[in-house]
Structure formats: structure tokens, C-alpha cells
Amino acid sequence: xxxxxxxxxxxxxxxxxxxxxxxxxxxxxxxxxxxxxxxxxxxxxxxxxxxxxxxxxxxxxxxxxxxxxxxxxxxxxxxxxxxxxxxxxxxxxxxxxxxxxxxxxxxxxxxxxxxxxxxxxxxxxxxxxxxxxxxxxxxxxxxxxxxxxxxxxxxxxxxxxxxxxxxxxxxxxxxxxxxx
Numbered sequence: 001x002x003x004x005x006x007x008x009x010x011x012x013x014x015x016x017x018x019x020x021x022x023x024x025x026x027x028x029x030x031x032x033x034x035x036x037x038x039x040x041x042x043x044x045x046x047x048x049x050x051x052x053x054x055x056x057x058x059x060x061x062x063x064x065x066x067x068x069x070x071x072x073x074x075x076x077x078x079x080x081x082x083x084x085x086x087x088x089x090x091x092x093x094x095x096x097x098x099x100x101x102x103x104x105x106x107x108x109x110x111x112x113x114x115x116x117x118x119x120x121x122x123x124x125x126x127x128x129x130x131x132x133x134x135x136x137x138x139x140x141x142x143x144x145x146x147x148x149x150x151x152x153x154x155x156x157x158x159x160x161x162x163x164x165x166x167x168x169x170x171x172x173x174x175x176x177x178x179x180x
Contacts, residue, residue: 016113017083017100017109019092024100027081029108031068037079037108039066076101079108099123 016025029037043066046059077084080101087097087135102123107115121127 024083041109079104
């Protein structure tokens with residue numbers, strides 16, 4: 001049986017946000033808070049995707065079924081933990097605190113990469129996509145041009161034939177690291 005060493009030795013799952021030059025390290029969410037946040041996100045997706053009355057009623061029922069967490073805390077107070085009070089003590093303006101709370105929520109439900117995209121886009125969804133339309137067009141044109149230049153012209157029709165190619169990818173049968 002395999003036995004792994006302590007996870008903290010290899011992995012640091014904490015998130016540090018810098019606000020007005022000061023760093024704030026968010027506490028790890030409890031298992032209960034993480035599950036609650038993921039349930040909220042899943043239900044929000046159901047509400048957003050509902051296209052019929054029945055789907056909407058089912059989504060509302062799912063919202064009502066989310067258990068309450070103990071205490072009368074806001075979402076931002078929950079996800080920021082002690083950092084919430086630190087931000088207040090440092091007189092950080094409310095919009096910054098709200099943005100930190102939203103980033104923390106995204107970190108809990110989507111991981112570090114999603115939180116980083118949210119943070120660096122300033123919370124603007126149109127900037128969160130990986131590349132704008134011009135970038136996507138340029139990559140499509142490059143791909144199309146590369147594909148066109150890779151297309152071989154017909155060979156000689158003098159009656160000779162070339163060696164048959166492998167059915168895999170035409171790359172000499174290379175397996176790309178996969179074994180069959």
C-alpha cells in the first residue's frame with residue numbers, strides 16, 4: 001500500500017491578495033464552507049440555465065434546499081475569514097473588500113486559475129476570456145495557413161506508386177507517448 005507524506009510539504013493551497021500595496025493571505029475554507037459555496041454556484045447555474053417554468057421551479061427549490069451555515073455572516077465575511085476584519089481595520093474601501101470577497105468565492109469554487117483571471121480582469125467578464133477576438137482570429141488564420149501549406153500536392157501519375165502510409169496520422173506511426 002502506498003503511503004504519501006504530509007500534503008503541506010508539497011502543496012500550498014493558500015491565496016494571497018495584494019490590496020493597495022499590502023498582502024492579505026486568505027485562510028483555507030473549511031470543508032463545510034467549500035461545499036456550501038460549490039452548492040451555491042451549481043444552483044446559480046441551474047437558475048441561469050432554466051428555460052421553462054418547470055426548470056425554474058426546480059432551480060428555486062434547489063436554492064431553498066441549500067442549508068444555512070451557522071452565524072449571520074455575509075458571503076464576503078465567510079469567504080474572507082479573518083482577512084475581512086483586517087481589511088476593515090486597514091480602512092480599505094468597501095468596493096475593494098467586495099472585490100476581494102468575490103475573488104475569494106471564485107477561488108473556492110473554481111480554483112487558483114479562475115481566481116487569478118477574475119482578479120487580473122478587474123472582475124470584467126469580457127476581459128476574463130483567454131485572448132480577444134483579434135487574437136483568436138490571428139490564431140485561426142495561422143492554423144488555416146499552416147494546414148493549407150501542409151496539404152500535399154498530387155504526386156506523379158507516371159505509373160509508379162509511393163509506399164503506403166500508416167493509417168495513424170501520417171507521422172511515421174509515432175504514438176505521441178501513448179501506448180496501446
